Amino acid sequence: MKGLFFIALFFSCFDVMSNNETLDTIAGKTFELVDQKIPKQYKKTAFDSISIVESQNLSELIQQHSSVFIKDYGPSSLSSISFRGTGASHTQVQWNGVLLNSPMNGQVDFSLYPTIFFNQAELHHGAASLMGRNGALGGSVLLKNSQNFEAKNTAFIKQTLGSFGAYKTELSTCFIQNKWLFETQLFYYTAQNNFEFKNISKKGTPIEQQKNAEMSQYGIQQGIYKQLKNGSFGGRIWLFDSDRNLAPTITKDSANENQKDQSFRALLEYKQVKNKLSFTITSGLVKDVLIYEDMSAKIYSKSNSYLVDNLINTTYYINNNINIINNLNIRFETAESGGYSTIKERTQGSWMTGVVFNLGRVQLNVFNRFIALNNVFNPLAPSVGGKIQLLKKEQLYFKTNAGINYHYPSLNDLYWNPGGNDSLKPEKAQMIEAGFSYTKNIRNTELTLGAVGFYNYVSNWIIWLPTEFSYWSPTNLKEVENKGFEATFGLNTTFGKLTIKHNANYAYTASTNIKTNNELDNSINKQLIYVPFHKFNYTFSAKYKNTSVYYNYSYTGMRFVSTDNNWYMPAYFIHNVSISQQIKFKKVKLTASFKANNLLNQDYQAMAFRAMPGRNFLFSISLGL
Amino acid sequence: MKKYFLYLPFCLLLFFGCKKEEIGPQCLNCDETFISNTSSTDVLIINEGTFGWSNASITLYNKSNNNVNQNVFKNANNGTDLGDVAQSFLQINDKGYIVVNNSNKVEVVNISDFTSLATITGFNSPRYMLKINNSKAYVTDLYSNSIQIVNLNSNTISGNIAVPGWTEQLLLHNDTAYVCDMNNNNILIINTLTDVLVDSIKVGISPNSLVLDKNNQLWVLCSGGFNEENARLMQINPADRSLVQTFTFSNINHSPGSLNINRNKDNLYFINNSVYQMSITGNSLPSTPIVTNSGNLFYGLGIDPTNNDIYVADAIDYVQNGRVFRYSASGSLVHQFTAGIIPGSFWFIE
Numbered sequence: 001m002k003g004l005f006f007i008a009l010f011f012s013c014f015d016v017m018s019n020n021e022t023l024d025t026i027a028g029k030t031f032e033l034v035d036q037k038i039p040k041q042y043k044k045t046a047f048d049s050i051s052i053v054e055s056q057n058l059s060e061l062i063q064q065h066s067s068v069f070i071k072d073y074g075p076s077s078l079s080s081i082s083f084r085g086t087g088a089s090h091t092q093v094q095w096n097g098v099l100l101n102s103p104m105n106g107q108v109d110f111s112l113y114p115t116i117f118f119n120q121a122e123l124h125h126g127a128a129s130l131m132g133r134n135g136a137l138g139g140s141v142l143l144k145n146s147q148n149f150e151a152k153n154t155a156f157i158k159q160t161l162g163s164f165g166a167y168k169t170e171l172s173t174c175f176i177q178n179k180w181l182f183e184t185q186l187f188y189y190t191a192q193n194n195f196e197f198k199n200i201s202k203k204g205t206p207i208e209q210q211k212n213a214e215m216s217q218y219g220i221q222q223g224i225y226k227q228l229k230n231g232s233f234g235g236r237i238w239l240f241d242s243d244r245n246l247a248p249t250i251t252k253d254s255a256n257e258n259q260k261d262q263s264f265r266a267l268l269e270y271k272q273v274k275n276k277l278s279f280t281i282t283s284g285l286v287k288d289v290l291i292y293e294d295m296s297a298k299i300y301s302k303s304n305s306y307l308v309d310n311l312i313n314t315t316y317y318i319n320n321n322i323n324i325i326n327n328l329n330i331r332f333e334t335a336e337s338g339g340y341s342t343i344k345e346r347t348q349g350s351w352m353t354g355v356v357f358n359l360g361r362v363q364l365n366v367f368n369r370f371i372a373l374n375n376v377f378n379p380l381a382p383s384v385g386g387k388i389q390l391l392k393k394e395q396l397y398f399k400t401n402a403g404i405n406y407h408y409p410s411l412n413d414l415y416w417n418p419g420g421n422d423s424l425k426p427e428k429a430q431m432i433e434a435g436f437s438y439t440k441n442i443r444n445t446e447l448t449l450g451a452v453g454f455y456n457y458v459s460n461w462i463i464w465l466p467t468e469f470s471y472w473s474p475t476n477l478k479e480v481e482n483k484g485f486e487a488t489f490g491l492n493t494t495f496g497k498l499t500i501k502h503n504a505n506y507a508y509t510a511s512t513n514i515k516t517n518n519e520l521d522n523s524i525n526k527q528l529i530y531v532p533f534h535k536f537n538y539t540f541s542a543k544y545k546n547t548s549v550y551y552n553y554s555y556t557g558m559r560f561v562s563t564d565n566n567w568y569m570p571a572y573f574i575h576n577v578s579i580s581q582q583i584k585f586k587k588v589k590l591t592a593s594f595k596a597n598n599l600l601n602q603d604y605q606a607m608a609f610r611a612m613p614g615r616n617f618l619f620s621i622s623l624g625l
Numbered sequence: 626m627k628k629y630f631l632y633l634p635f636c637l638l639l640f641f642g643c644k645k646e647e648i649g650p651q652c653l654n655c656d657e658t659f660i661s662n663t664s665s666t667d668v669l670i671i672n673e674g675t676f677g678w679s680n681a682s683i684t685l686y687n688k689s690n691n692n693v694n695q696n697v698f699k700n701a702n703n704g705t706d707l708g709d710v711a712q713s714f715l716q717i718n719d720k721g722y723i724v725v726n727n728s729n730k731v732e733v734v735n736i737s738d739f740t741s742l743a744t745i746t747g748f749n750s751p752r753y754m755l756k757i758n759n760s761k762a763y764v765t766d767l768y769s770n771s772i773q774i775v776n777l778n779s780n781t782i783s784g785n786i787a788v789p790g791w792t793e794q795l796l797l798h799n800d801t802a803y804v805c806d807m808n809n810n811n812i813l814i815i816n817t818l819t820d821v822l823v824d825s826i827k828v829g830i831s832p833n834s835l836v837l838d839k840n841n842q843l844w845v846l847c848s849g850g851f852n853e854e855n856a857r858l859m860q861i862n863p864a865d866r867s868l869v870q871t872f873t874f875s876n877i878n879h880s881p882g883s884l885n886i887n888r889n890k891d892n893l894y895f896i897n898n899s900v901y902q903m904s905i906t907g908n909s910l911p912s913t914p915i916v917t918n919s920g921n922l923f924y925g926l927g928i929d930p931t932n933n934d935i936y937v938a939d940a941i942d943y944v945q946n947g948r949v950f951r952y953s954a955s956g957s958l959v960h961q962f963t964a965g966i967i968p969g970s971f972w973f974i975e
Binding site for chain 1: 749946948
C-alpha cells in the first residue's frame, strides 16, 4: 500500500475520480477553441462526471445513463449495443477520434472499457455521427481524455470491495511541470461473479449459483502532453488485458469456455489554432488480440487485428458567421484468424467537407463525405442540418437534420471461411430527424428539455443466413425501417452548499424488418429482436458539503426475441443507490462510499437464458491529493 | 416545485415496482393443449430450439386429420421445458427417448401422452440413440470421444465405448453397430455383445447419415466437409466390410445430408438443397429432385414407413417457428403446417 502511494506521488492531475467537479470545468478553456464540436442541430448525449464515476465500465454507463440499449449477456460476458434500433456493428466507438471497432466483426464489447480510462463520454445520435466518420448507422460513442494544463498536481487511489468476490484497485495521477503534463491511470479488477439466480429452465426453478464466470482485468493508460502556444502536442498509450470465463446459458450445467482480450492502443495528437484555422492531427495504432478456448469442444482460436487510423480535422473561421470544416481520415485495417484463408487487409480513406453558417437566430450546415475503400470511390454521403431559435428571449430551438450514411462490411462478412461474401455492398442508411430543445436558467437552477423524432431507413443491411450448403453466408438482403422518439430532461439546482441534479432519458424505438426472401418468413413487418420499444432512465444526485447521494433507475421495456415476434423478454427495472462521504485532512481527501446495485433484488434476464445478479453491494475508500 | 422532483424516484419506484414476476422468454401465442393419446397415425416433429435456450419442443401431427399440437412435452409435464437442442428421437416399445444435446441428457417419456418417466443424465453432448436390445442402448456423442451405453431398465449410463472422436448416426445389423465417425471419416464397427470397437471402414469426409437396404447393404452419405472434397454416397457390404461402389456429387459446394430409406428398403432419399430419391439399383445419382425446394431451405427429412410420404422441414431463419411440408410418395404437396423453432427431425409413431 505504501509502495503504491509512492508511485502515485511519483507519477503525479486531473481529478476525475473524486467526483466533485463537473467535466465542463475540467476541460480547459484554451482547447474549447480547438476541439471540433458537432453543430447543435444534431443530437448528442454528454455523460456527466458523476455518471462516469458511478459506472464500472462503458456498458454500465450507457445502460444506466442513456436511452441506448445494451445487450448485456451478464457479468464477465459480452456487452454489445443497439443504437436507435440498429445492429451491434452500426455503433462506432472512438477514443480521442481513433475508431476502435474491431476490423473483424465491426463490433465493440462494451464490458472491456473501464470508465477510469476516459474522463468525457458522449453519444452522437443518428446523422450526428457523420461528421466524425462514416459507418455509424445508429450513432457513435466518443470517449475522450481532456487535459487541463492549469490544474494542480493530483494523485488518487481507490480501493473497492464488492459482492461476489469483486475487488478493484484504481490509481490515477496527474503531474504538470514546465508545460508538460504526465498522467497515468492504472486499474486492476477481479470478480468471481458466483451470484445466485433462479433457474427458470429447470423443473421446479431451483436457486443455483452462476458457474464459470470468474474474470480479471487490468490496464494502464499513460498520457504525456506538452502545452504549446495556442495548442498542444502529446500522446497516450492504453494497455488492457482481460481474462474471463464465459458463463454458459442457464440451460447448461457446465462450461469450459474462456476468452482473453488483449489490447494495445496508442495515439499521437497535435492540436493548434493558427490565425483563423484550428486543427487536430491524430494518429492512432491499435492491436487487439482475442483468444477463445472451449476445453470441452477442444477449440482454441486466436485472432490478431491491427489498425492504423489517421485523422486531420480542421475548422476554418472565415468570419463569425461562416466556418469551413474539412476532416480527412485514412484508416488501414488488417487481421489474421483461423477463420480466414490468408491475412486480410484493407485501406479506407474518407474526406468530409462542409460549411456551417451562423445567421443570428438560425444556424445551418451542409456537409458531404467522400469515401474510398480499396480504390472504390463513393462520392455521396451528405448531411444537412438547421436550427432556429424560436423565441427571441428564450433558449428554445427547433432543430432538424438529415443524412445518408454508408457502413462497409466487416472483414468477417467479406472473408470468413466458409460463408464470407466478398461481393457484399455497403449498408446504406437514409436518416432524418427533427425536434426541439429548451434551456432555461433561473437564478440557481438550470432546466434542459429535449425531444427529437427520427426516421432511419437502412437498406442493404447485411444478414447472415443459412444457405443451400451447410454453412451460413451474409447477404445484403435485409431492409429495416427505424422510427423513434427520444426525450431528455435535466434539472440542476444549487442552494448554497447543496447541489441537486436530476437527469432523465427516454426512447421509443420501432425497428421493423421490411424485406424477406421467403414468403413463409414471418419476420416481415415485425420488430427486430432485442430492440426494446421503451427505454427510460432517471438519475438523481445530491451533494451537501462533503456528503453525496446518488440514485439511478433504469427501465428496459419488453423486447422480442424471436423474429416472428412470438417470444419476448419481459421488461426489467433496476434501482441503484449510493452514498459517499468525504473527509478532508489538510490537502488529503478521504472518501468512503457505499453502493447498492439492483436494490429491489429483481430477478431478471437482459438476454434470454443469461443469468443476472440480484442485489449486490460495493464499498470503496479513496484517497486523493 | 423543487420538492416534487425529490419525490420523483419514489413515484417511479412505486409505479414500476409492483409487476407480476416473469423471468426469461415468454410466449405470446403458444399451444397449451394437452394431448391424451398418441396413435400410429401420429408424426412427431423434433424441434431443436435455439442453441443455449431451453425451448426445444415436440410437435405432434396427425396425418389422418391434419391436427397439429405444439409443445407436447411441456404441456404434458406441468410447463417444464424440454431443454436445450432436441437432437433426435427414438421409440422403444411404449417409451420415447428424446436426446437433448446441449442439456446433456436424454428425456424418457411415455409415448402415449409424453409424460416424463425419467431423465438419463451424465452425457457430454449426446446426438443419436440406438436400441441394441430391450435392456441396452447406445448414445453417440459430439465431444466425449466415447459412445455411452445406457441401461434401459435403470435409465442410467452403465458404461462407455472409447471412440476416436465425434460420433453421429448409427444402426444395428447382426449384433454389430455401424457408427458414423465424423472426425476420422470412418464407419466404426462395434460388437454389441461385447461392447468393443472391433474395426472401421474408411469412407468420404464427414459421414453424416447411413441406412441399411433390403439386401443388407450399408449406404453412407458423406457431405465432404466445408468444400474439402466432393460429397459421396457410398455402398458398403457389411459382410466383408468392403466398399461396393461410390457415387460422387459433381459440385464441391454441395453438402448433402439426411439419408433415409423407404419401407421396402429399396429407395434412398436425401436432401441436397432439394429432396432426391434414388433406387438402390441406380447407376448414377438422380439428376432431378422428387421435391424441389423452390425458395425453401430444407433442414430435416423423414419418410413415412407406412406410405412413403415425404416430410421435410424449413427452419426459415432459425429464430422463428419453422415450417413442415408433407408430400406424397410421388412428390406432390399434401399438407403444410407450422412447427416449433428449428424443426430438425421426424419420428413416425409405431
